[in-house]
Amino acid sequence: MKTKLGWVAPVAAALLCTACGSFQLGYVKPSQGQSRELMNSDMLFCKDQAKTESESGGNQATEFLLGATLVGYPAARQHNIDNQRAAYRVCMEQRGYEYLGTEPPARQATNPSQLNRSALFHLPN
Known part of the structure; x- marks a missing residue:
């Protein structure tokens, strides 16, 4: 006899994986005339630095305790x-960039030719 709850495991796995996506670390703008190449290098360095710091022992313990339940998982993910x-x-500001947030x-410019598309960058995780 088949159980009527056979769908629970696949649905639970799907729900957990919906939170497993990339997220925006933020938009930055050079404030000291940095080149595009230097900016790309700094963004990658700071992305790695942020990942390393978020995986420190204290953060992992907090996230483990928050995420020990299905209800606590979203809070643990948001904490991370x-x-x-x-x-x-912090890393990007120390390297001379202006952090503009995640939105x-x-x-500002209304004429497309006035837009400096290469001046604003974001780096998804």
């Missing part, structure tokens, strides 16, 4: 995201 964003922001910055 917040830690990575904060570390990324795309509003375009």
Whole structure:
């Protein structure tokens, strides 16, 4: 006799995996005339730095305790995201960039030729 709850495991796995995606670390803008190549290098370095700091022992213990239940998992994931964003922001600001947040910055110029598309960058995780 088949159980009527055979769908629970696949649905639970699907729900957990929906939270397993990339997230925006943030948008930055050079404030000291950094080149695009240097900016790309700094963004990758700071992304790695943020990931390393979020995986420190204290953060892992907190996230484990929060995520020990299905209900606590979203809080643990958000805690990890917040830690990575904060570390990324500090790292980029120390390297001379202006952190603009996680929302795309509003375009000030109305004429497309006035937009400097290469001046604003974001790096998904």
